[in-house]
Amino acid sequence: MAADTSVEMFSKVLEKQMLQTSKLVEEQLDMEIQKLDQMDEDELEVLKQRRLEALKKAQQQKQEWLSKGHGEYREIPSERDFFQEVKESKNVVCHFYKDTTFRCKILDKHLTALAKKHVETKFLKLNAEKSPFLCERLHIKVIPTLALVKDGKTQDFVVGFTDLGNTDDFTTEILEWRLGFSDIINYSGNLMDPPSQSQKKLGTSFTKVDKKTIRGKKYDSDSDDD
Numbered sequence: 001m002a003a004d005t006s007v008e009m010f011s012k013v014l015e016k017q018m019l020q021t022s023k024l025v026e027e028q029l030d031m032e033i034q035k036l037d038q039m040d041e042d043e044l045e046v047l048k049q050r051r052l053e054a055l056k057k058a059q060q061q062k063q064e065w066l067s068k069g070h071g072e073y074r075e076i077p078s079e080r081d082f083f084q085e086v087k088e089s090k091n092v093v094c095h096f097y098k099d100t101t102f103r104c105k106i107l108d109k110h111l112t113a114l115a116k117k118h119v120e121t122k123f124l125k126l127n128a129e130k131s132p133f134l135c136e137r138l139h140i141k142v143i144p145t146l147a148l149v150k151d152g153k154t155q156d157f158v159v160g161f162t163d164l165g166n167t168d169d170f171t172t173e174i175l176e177w178r179l180g181f182s183d184i185i186n187y188s189g190n191l192m193d194p195p196s197q198s199q200k201k202l203g204t205s206f207t208k209v210d211k212k213t214i215r216g217k218k219y220d221s222d223s224d225d226d
Contacts, residue, residue, distance in 0.1 A: 065089075065119050072121040073108070073115035079131045082124075091121040091184050092149040096128045096140050103161065103168065104144045110172045117176075118185040148184040157183040171195070 039047070065071065068088055076082060086092045095111060097104035108125070115123035128135050128143055138147060140156060146158035163178050164170040173195040180187020189195060 024098050027198075062119055065122075068122065070122050071116060071119045073112045075125045075127075077130075079126075079134050082126055082131070082134060085124060086149045086152055087124060089122040092147075093121060093123050093179065093184060094122075094147045094149065095125040096131070096135065096143060096145045096147065097114065097125055098128055101143045106168055107144050107146070110170075110175045113172050114176055114185070115180070118179075120182055121179075121185045147181075148179065148182050150184060155184070 012083070043120075061151065069085070070089065076085060084095065086094075093111070093114075093173065095107055095130050096106070111125070115121075126134070128140065134140070138157075141149070142159045147154050148156040148158070158164070158175075158178055161167065164174050173189075176185065176187065177189060177191070177195050179185045180189065181191050
């Protein structure tokens with residue numbers, strides 16, 4: 001009974017905070033609209049130029065990403081290529097797979113779609129049987145496993161389909177949400193709530209991991225196993 005009361009109180013507090021946040025956002029938007037109404041033509045022109053400059057920089061950044069192999073889901077042939085790929089890109093998702101594992105083909109489909117949508121992140125795949133050194137250092141024991149690498153450091157793993165609802169029928173949006181939760185892609189949805197209502201059991205608690213270093217550099221492992 002006490003637990004139910006606590007949950008109800010927490011829900012009411014959360015609802016109140018959300019309403020307050022919504023009201024604050026509305027007030028800020030009203031202020032911005034008022035500022036625009038008060039601007040003269042010169043100020044509007046300056047604002048327009050700034051906007052164009054921002055769009056230009058965004059386009060330049062996109063082209064830089066594309067030149068580094070972003071925007072497509074592709075296979076790399078060796079462990080040596082892995083080190084080079086993660087060195088030149090801030091955000092990397094690498095799928096460790098085996099040809100004989102059916103679930104790897106399921107991930108391939110979703111990663112192909114996400115690579116096109118999230119150009120800010122590099123999406124790769126590497127045959128686990130051809131990368132024994134990496135698999136050992138990263139403690140990769142379950143196939144498929146996604147290694148999520150940020151700034152040259154392995155920040156997190158998606159091991160099998162546990163975080164995806166423990167089903168082969170998870171949606172691309174669920175995987176996108178999971179990657180967003182690790183801040184490896186620019187996710188615009190609500191990280192505190194999975195996109196599919198039928199998969200609320202997912203939660204937002206993932207395996208806590210320890211850091212391991214590869215070659216004494218910035219490539220870390222996030223595994224509970226020593």
